[in-house]
Amino acid sequence: MDSWANHSRRFEQNRFVYPVWSRRAEGLSIGINLNPDKACNFDCIYCQVDRTTSSEIPFVEWERLLGELDEMLELVASGEIWAHPRFATIDPQLRRVNDLAFSGDGEPTTYRNFDEIVSACAACKRRRGLDTVKMVLITNASMFHRAVVLRGLVLLDQNQGEIWAKLDAGTEEYFQRIDRTSIPFGKILANIEAAARVRPLVIQSLFMRVENLPPSTGELGAFCDRLNEITAAGGRIARVQVYTIARRPAESWVTPLSHAEVDAITDRVRDRTGLEVRPYYGYDDVGSLDAGGERVDR
Numbered sequence: 001m002d003s004w005a006n007h008s009r010r011f012e013q014n015r016f017v018y019p020v021w022s023r024r025a026e027g028l029s030i031g032i033n034l035n036p037d038k039a040c041n042f043d044c045i046y047c048q049v050d051r052t053t054s055s056e057i058p059f060v061e062w063e064r065l066l067g068e069l070d071e072m073l074e075l076v077a078s079g080e081i082w083a084h085p086r087f088a089t090i091d092p093q094l095r096r097v098n099d100l101a102f103s104g105d106g107e108p109t110t111y112r113n114f115d116e117i118v119s120a121c122a123a124c125k126r127r128r129g130l131d132t133v134k135m136v137l138i139t140n141a142s143m144f145h146r147a148v149v150l151r152g153l154v155l156l157d158q159n160q161g162e163i164w165a166k167l168d169a170g171t172e173e174y175f176q177r178i179d180r181t182s183i184p185f186g187k188i189l190a191n192i193e194a195a196a197r198v199r200p201l202v203i204q205s206l207f208m209r210v211e212n213l214p215p216s217t218g219e220l221g222a223f224c225d226r227l228n229e230i231t232a233a234g235g236r237i238a239r240v241q242v243y244t245i246a247r248r249p250a251e252s253w254v255t256p257l258s259h260a261e262v263d264a265i266t267d268r269v270r271d272r273t274g275l276e277v278r279p280y281y282g283y284d285d286v287g288s289l290d291a292g293g294e295r296v297d298r
């Protein structure tokens with residue numbers, strides 16, 4: 001117990017490494033935050049990062065991050081993590097650690113030493129013998145063209161990596177309305193296509209009501225067209241995650257879709273693309289996960 005109490009204290013004081021129960025990962029996910037300053041090159045209307053307050057942590061402290069990760073992986077490897085009060089109520093049959101996830105308070109691939117941090121985290125995972133634990137990159141795909149990111153993606157491929165690329169729209173107009181960035185939609189599509197030609201990607205797509213209106217039929221049709229264009233060009237898509245708001249968003253006029261609406265979009269995308277599509281629901285779906293909290297699914 002003494003040992004646990006010590007770990008627990010340090011774990012709660014972590015700055016960069018945080019364990020969460022993730023619906024989309026279907027297990028425990030160890031988050032690694034490469035954007036403690038909360039800076040992002042998108043300004044999504046549904047973002048769940050609280051930017052009403054400034055961060056007290058202006059940059060990644062390399063040694064501290066790796067120290068926190070190593071300690072967390074020790075808890076994972078020993079199974080001690082499941083004794084923590086946040087996870088102790090999770091059904092023993094569901095207890096599994098799915099991944100280390102580069103996901104935090106901004107876009108992880110904007111971190112300037114992205115390849116080096118991926119390499120160091122992979123080495124940490126290997127040292128702990130956690131070969132079945134994946135490494136997930138949760139990304140808006142805006143930086144895939146940079147050499148440092150390309151090298152990081154290859155390192156992920158070599159270390160049980162999975163890339164979850166955000167695609168929330170089918171048209172430039174809707175993309176700008178939802179994701180609010182100076183980066184053109186065409187650049188994001190080109191990046192996704194290029195990365196998907198090298199390895200299969202997971203597409204993560206958040207749909208919602210904007211001023212009480214769900215995405216139009218035309219927009220969803222265009223979204224399916226973009227997916228079909230990626231696969232027609234030789235890109236591989238492992239699956240599409242259709243999800244909606246599950247935490248308080250940046251803008252008050254953004255609200256979740258109903259379960260039925262999420263299901264209808266899921267069916268439509270599956271029918272139009274032939275891809276594997278999985279639904280994840282909104283507010284009233286997450287109550288059972290309170291024990292572990294859930295990743296801020298940006």
Ligand code: SF4
Nearest residue numbers: 040042044047106298
């Ligand atoms: S949802 Fe992700 S990409 Fe969008 S603003 Fe938030 S952190 Fe950036």
